[in-house]
Amino acid sequence: MSAELGGLMLELGRRALEAADALAGSSRERRDAALRAAAGELRAQSGRILSANGLDLLAAESAGLNRAMLDRLRLDPDRIESMAVGLEAIASLPDPLGRILEEKVRPNGLLIQRISVPLGVIGIIYESRPNVTADAGALCLKSGNAVILRGGSEAVNSNQAIHACLVAGLVSVGLPAECIQRVPTQDREAVGYLLKGMTDYIDVIVPRGGKGLIARVREEARVPVIGHLDGNCHVYVNAAADVNVAREIVLNSKLRRTGICGAAETVLFDRPILASHAEPIVAALLKAGCEVRGDEDIQSLDPRVLAATEEDWYTEYLDAIVAVRTVEGVEAAMKHIARYGSAHTESIVTTDQAVAELFLAGVDSAIVLHNASTQFADGGEFGMGAEIGISTDRFHARGPVGLEQLVSYKYVVRGQGQVRPH
Amino acid sequence: MSAELGGLMLELGRRALEAADALAGSSRERRDAALRAAAGELRAQSGRILSANGLDLLAAESAGLNRAMLDRLRLDPDRIESMAVGLEAIASLPDPLGRILEEKVRPNGLLIQRISVPLGVIGIIYESRPNVTADAGALCLKSGNAVILRGGSEAVNSNQAIHACLVAGLVSVGLPAECIQRVPTQDREAVGYLLKGMTDYIDVIVPRGGKGLIARVREEARVPVIGHLDGNCHVYVNAAADVNVAREIVLNSKLRRTGICGAAETVLFDRPILASHAEPIVAALLKAGCEVRGDEDIQSLDPRVLAATEEDWYTEYLDAIVAVRTVEGVEAAMKHIARYGSAHTESIVTTDQAVAELFLAGVDSAIVLHNASTQFADGGEFGMGAEIGISTDRFHARGPVGLEQLVSYKYVVRGQGQVRPH
Numbered sequence: 001m002s003a004e005l006g007g008l009m010l011e012l013g014r015r016a017l018e019a020a021d022a023l024a025g026s027s028r029e030r031r032d033a034a035l036r037a038a039a040g041e042l043r044a045q046s047g048r049i050l051s052a053n054g055l056d057l058l059a060a061e062s063a064g065l066n067r068a069m070l071d072r073l074r075l076d077p078d079r080i081e082s083m084a085v086g087l088e089a090i091a092s093l094p095d096p097l098g099r100i101l102e103e104k105v106r107p108n109g110l111l112i113q114r115i116s117v118p119l120g121v122i123g124i125i126y127e128s129r130p131n132v133t134a135d136a137g138a139l140c141l142k143s144g145n146a147v148i149l150r151g152g153s154e155a156v157n158s159n160q161a162i163h164a165c166l167v168a169g170l171v172s173v174g175l176p177a178e179c180i181q182r183v184p185t186q187d188r189e190a191v192g193y194l195l196k197g198m199t200d201y202i203d204v205i206v207p208r209g210g211k212g213l214i215a216r217v218r219e220e221a222r223v224p225v226i227g228h229l230d231g232n233c234h235v236y237v238n239a240a241a242d243v244n245v246a247r248e249i250v251l252n253s254k255l256r257r258t259g260i261c262g263a264a265e266t267v268l269f270d271r272p273i274l275a276s277h278a279e280p281i282v283a284a285l286l287k288a289g290c291e292v293r294g295d296e297d298i299q300s301l302d303p304r305v306l307a308a309t310e311e312d313w314y315t316e317y318l319d320a321i322v323a324v325r326t327v328e329g330v331e332a333a334m335k336h337i338a339r340y341g342s343a344h345t346e347s348i349v350t351t352d353q354a355v356a357e358l359f360l361a362g363v364d365s366a367i368v369l370h371n372a373s374t375q376f377a378d379g380g381e382f383g384m385g386a387e388i389g390i391s392t393d394r395f396h397a398r399g400p401v402g403l404e405q406l407v408s409y410k411y412v413v414r415g416q417g418q419v420r421p422h
Numbered sequence: 423m424s425a426e427l428g429g430l431m432l433e434l435g436r437r438a439l440e441a442a443d444a445l446a447g448s449s450r451e452r453r454d455a456a457l458r459a460a461a462g463e464l465r466a467q468s469g470r471i472l473s474a475n476g477l478d479l480l481a482a483e484s485a486g487l488n489r490a491m492l493d494r495l496r497l498d499p500d501r502i503e504s505m506a507v508g509l510e511a512i513a514s515l516p517d518p519l520g521r522i523l524e525e526k527v528r529p530n531g532l533l534i535q536r537i538s539v540p541l542g543v544i545g546i547i548y549e550s551r552p553n554v555t556a557d558a559g560a561l562c563l564k565s566g567n568a569v570i571l572r573g574g575s576e577a578v579n580s581n582q583a584i585h586a587c588l589v590a591g592l593v594s595v596g597l598p599a600e601c602i603q604r605v606p607t608q609d610r611e612a613v614g615y616l617l618k619g620m621t622d623y624i625d626v627i628v629p630r631g632g633k634g635l636i637a638r639v640r641e642e643a644r645v646p647v648i649g650h651l652d653g654n655c656h657v658y659v660n661a662a663a664d665v666n667v668a669r670e671i672v673l674n675s676k677l678r679r680t681g682i683c684g685a686a687e688t689v690l691f692d693r694p695i696l697a698s699h700a701e702p703i704v705a706a707l708l709k710a711g712c713e714v715r716g717d718e719d720i721q722s723l724d725p726r727v728l729a730a731t732e733e734d735w736y737t738e739y740l741d742a743i744v745a746v747r748t749v750e751g752v753e754a755a756m757k758h759i760a761r762y763g764s765a766h767t768e769s770i771v772t773t774d775q776a777v778a779e780l781f782l783a784g785v786d787s788a789i790v791l792h793n794a795s796t797q798f799a800d801g802g803e804f805g806m807g808a809e810i811g812i813s814t815d816r817f818h819a820r821g822p823v824g825l826e827q828l829v830s831y832k833y834v835v836r837g838q839g840q841v842r843p844h
Contacts, residue, residue: 024786104805110794112804117786119816203816224646224817245839252841360834364446364539372532372837381842382534382833383526394541394625394830395646396818408816411804412782415794417667419674420803 005185009193012148012181013201016121019178020146024118028095030173035091035138038169039084042134045165046080052157053130060154068259072128073155083134083162086386090138093385096403097144111414116407118144120203123194124388125150125217127209130158136206137166137180139388143406146179148202150194152209153186196222206401208389226401228392230316231261231344233374236333236359238350239270243277245371246349250281252373253347255288259318261390262345262367262377266313266323268333274301274326285322294324313340330355334362341365344392345377366392366399427607431615434570434603435623438543441600442568446540450517452595457513457560460591461506464556467587468502474579475552482576490681494550495577505556505584508808512560515807518825519566533836538829540566542625545616546810547572547639549631552580558628559588559602561810565828568601570624572616574631575608618644628823630811648823650814652738653683653766655796658755658781660772661692665699667793668771672703675769675796677710681740683812684767684789684799688735688745690755696723696748707744716746735762752777756784763787766814767799788814788821 023031042049053075060073102114122145126132133149140147151159163182170179183190195205199222207217207227214227235253237246253264269278279301285292286304293308294301305324312323313336327333330348337346347369348359356370367377377400379387384402391397397405445453464471475497482495524536544567548554555573562569573581585604592601605612617627621644629639629649636649657675659668675686691700701723707714708726715730716723727746734745735758749755752770759768769791770781778792789799799822801809806824813819819827 025784106803106805110798110803114821218644222641224815242839248839248841256842256844356836360836362447365832367833367835369835370837371839372835373841375842376532376835376840378842381528381532383528393646398830399536399833408820410787411789411821413789413791413794413798414778414782415792417664417670417793418798419670419795420678420797420800422678 002189005187005189006193006197008185009183009190009198010201012183013121013198015178016146016148016181017201019176020118020121022176023141023144023146023179026144026175028097030175031141031144032091033173034141034169034175035087036169037172038134038138038166039087041165041168042080042084042087042162045161046077049080049158049161049165050075050077052161055157056155063154065154069128069154073130073158075130075158079131083131086131086135087138090142090386093142093403096142096407101409108418109416110418113412114409115412116409119406119408121146121148121201122406123148123150123198123202123205125191125194125205125207125209125213127152127213128155130155130162132208133159133162134166135386136208136388137163139386139403139406141170141179143403145406146181148181148183148194150183150191156186191216192220195220199223206388224396226389226391226393226397226405228261228344228390230342231263231377231390231392232266232314232316232340232342233262233264233344233377234266234268234337234341234346235264235374236268236327236330236337236346236348237270237273237277237281238330238333238348238352238355239272240352240355241273241277241349242351243280246277247281247284249347249349249371249373251284251288253375254285254322255290255320256373256375258320260375262374263318264322264347264374265316266325266340268325268327268336269298271297271326271328274298278324278326282324289320291321292324293321295326297326298324316342330358334359337363337365342392344390345369345374347372347374366390424611427609427611428615428619430607431605431612431620432623434605435543435620437600438568438570438603439623441598442540442543444598445563445566445568445601448566448597450519452597453563453566454513455595456563456591456597457509458591459594460560460588461509463587463590464502464506464509464584467583468499471502471580471583471587472497472499474583477579478577485576487576491550491576495552495580497552497580501553505553508553508557509560512564512808515564515825518564518829523831530840531838532840535834536831537834539832541828541830543568543570543623544828545570545572545624545627547613547616547627547629547631547635549574549635550577552577552584554630555581555584556588557808558630558810559585561808561825561828563592563601565825567828568603570603570605570616572605572613578608613638614642617642621645628810646818648811648813648815648819648827650683650766650812652764653685653799653812654688654736654738654762654764655684655686655766655799656688656690656759656763656768657686657796658690658749658752658759658768658770659692659695659699659703660752660755660770660774660777661694662774662777663695663699663771664773665702668699669703669706671769671771671793671795673706673710676707676744677712677742678795678797680742682797684796685740686744686769686796687738688747688762690747690749690758691720693719693748693750696720700746700748704746711742713743714746715743717748719748720746738764752780756781759785759787764814766812767791767796769794769796788812
């Protein structure tokens with residue numbers, strides 16, 4: 001690695017650490033004011049942001065990015081307004097810092113409180129969508145953490161323009177500009193520094209992007225990571241399901257948005273309801289433009305169903321494709337999910353409460369639902385206000401990661417001269 | 423790494439995963455019954471355990487281990503009884519699993535609960551003290567986690583004998599013996615497998631041991647770690663301190679036990695109270711057999727005070743040695759702690775409530791105390807019943823790590839057919 005880049009990155013780290021100190025002692029009012037000022041700045045600078053985004057789009061088109069990627073990259077006045085509204089919404093959320101998470105008085109009179117504090121310095125590595133610059137920067141600021149943002153090279157001009165608005169918001173209320181820093185180079189080695197070369201400065205890494213990025217982060221990181229691998233989510237339609245409820249939930253889980261991690265990828269039907277439930281629901285999926293890949297029993301329901309292979313049960317399509325399988329009851333459904341799933345989000349549709357409880361208790365996923373769409377796997381839908389991602393880890397944060405997952409805690413103990421007996 | 427060892431370790435991992443599945447569905451009653459049965463077994467097998475320990479002690483003596491290490495290794499009937507009582511105490515603690523950590527009804531009618539679940543499989547790597555086999559095994563079992571224990575080679579026979587009692591407890595209540603496994607070889611490469619070769623099986627590593635072990639774990643681990651680096655703890659005696667309270671707290675913090683991570687290593691005195699407070703407290707420390715290393719002002723108080731060097735402010739002595747420094751008020755004390763401390767445990771002694779609040783809010787350590795001994799840094803003293811260690815990390819667990827820190831959570835969502843609007 002180059003000495004010049006190394007020096008640059010360590011300097012970013014040192015400044016982040018200083019900013020984190022300043023933030024830890026800052027008031028909620030000041031942090032919220034910075035967010036509101038940044039929202040105003042986004043609106044005021046929308047022309048500049050759109051010009052910068054135009055440069056990125058031109059470069060992306062000539063580099064041959066596909067339509068989905070171009071769409072993720074594209075900003076327009078509505079999307080900029082959404083970012084601004086998002087910052088104001090985060091400003092309005094309750095303060096995640098200084099909360100008394102636990103409190104007790106010990107028999108010896110010591111008052112022990114567990115109080116939420118910032119994690120420190122968070123590194124965020126993300127791809128394409130420029131709105132992540134605003135969302136992630138704002139969530140970190142709100143939770144009192146300094147952040148170092150490293151966006152994708154395809155969005156470099158957009159990210160720079162959005163970042164400038166965040167910095168203007170910080171500076172306008174007297175907070176250090178270094179509370180929200182951007183890695184000022186697209187050198188790929190910079191990611192290596194964030195992951196393993198700055199362990200004295202970075203407390204947590206949050207990757208947001210495709211499987212390649214997540215895999216690199218898992219392999220290289222020497223600091224804790226909040227990430228998610230994939231969302232191979234299931235809907236299990238139990239023999240006791242209401243067919244209308246099942247159809248609505250399956251269609252919504254699969255097709256409301258196919259590109260999000262909470263989208264269902266496999267639907268399981270109990271054998272006794274193949275004709276009554278699976279057949280009309282498969283027909284509805286096909287009618288809605290969804291490719292269906294099924295086992296032999298599902299194929300026999302409709303000639304348009306393609307043959308599913310073993311690989312399909314593992315696959316997160318993120319597209320209008322669904323795998324459908326016949327199972328022999330709730331235990332078999334749970335076994336399928338344990339074997340092929342990614343422990344993200346699974347839903348059971350049934351009117352049998354006892355079977356539902358078995359499923360909810362026995363399926364070891366971040367989110368388990370009864371009679372509801374897997375597309376509810378979202379911090380906003382969980383009432384968190386905003387999320388930085390959905391974790392399939394079990395450590396520190398699981399499921400949607402909102403402000404309450406971006407904090408640590410400390411113990412504050414108040415005594416009257418107590419010493420510990422021998 | 424050898425293929426044979428690799429196969430052995432992966433087999434341990436597979437079995438642990440299976441046992442973890444069984445444990446996740448087990449009742450609190452069964453896990454507690456296993457702990458109580460293991461306690462009975464420890465008592466019944468105390469002769470066998472003492473014989474095994476005798477073998478370890480003989481080997482350790484001929485290997486030239488020092489007296490402190492021999493003491494940590496030694497078991498006697500009282501220590502075995504303590505282990506048994508410890509298991510029973512853990513059995514009596516509240517169930518950390520299935521707790522509703524959070525509950526809300528969303529405007530769309532979804533009931534969302536956040537419920538505690540096991541972490542999964544925990545690897546524990548520890549040195550010398552054989553009681554860790556019982557304590558750590560029991561805490562993991564109580565919290566529904568399968569555990570793979572890797573003790574030090576100096577305690578191999580003791581650990582084996584204690585482990586056999588835990589397994590007998592498991593088997594007697596019909597739980598898989600593999601809920602608590604021991605690495606059956608002292609091959610040092612086995613540690614490498616635990617740290618980085620079994621990422622599909624191990625969810626968390628807990629190291630308990632000296633700095634060498636912790637450093638190796640930090641460097642090599644590819645799974646999350648709950649560990650602590652060191653406890654360079656401080657007592658700050660503020661100008662407004664009661665001298666008697668200060669003396670009791672300083673002596674207890676330093677000398678009650680010098681070898682624990684919550685023992686104070688540096689005492690800071692405000693300049694105006696050097697004569698009134700520092701002089702008699704330094705004299706009391708010296709009288710109690712503690713070596714005192716001070717700055718020039720402290721040296722001028724007593725000819726027996728040695729000169730402290732810059733290195734002393736960084737040092738965790740874990741011995742009857744203390745560094746003493748003069749500071750110019752609470753801000754200077756906080757700066758010293760931020761610069762030289764290890765963010766473990768710090769105490770302020772003062773009658774000035776405003777100064778105390780400044781210190782409690784501004785010192786970024788896992789535990790901050792007002793008018794109490796640093797030696798309270800202990801899970802038992804915090805009412806956790808038992809602890810597996812004290813974390814100076816900020817991620818997942820900070821401070822004493824008890825049952826509530828050995829769990830993860832999942833979201834259980836109950837609906838009536840809700841789908842997510844576009």
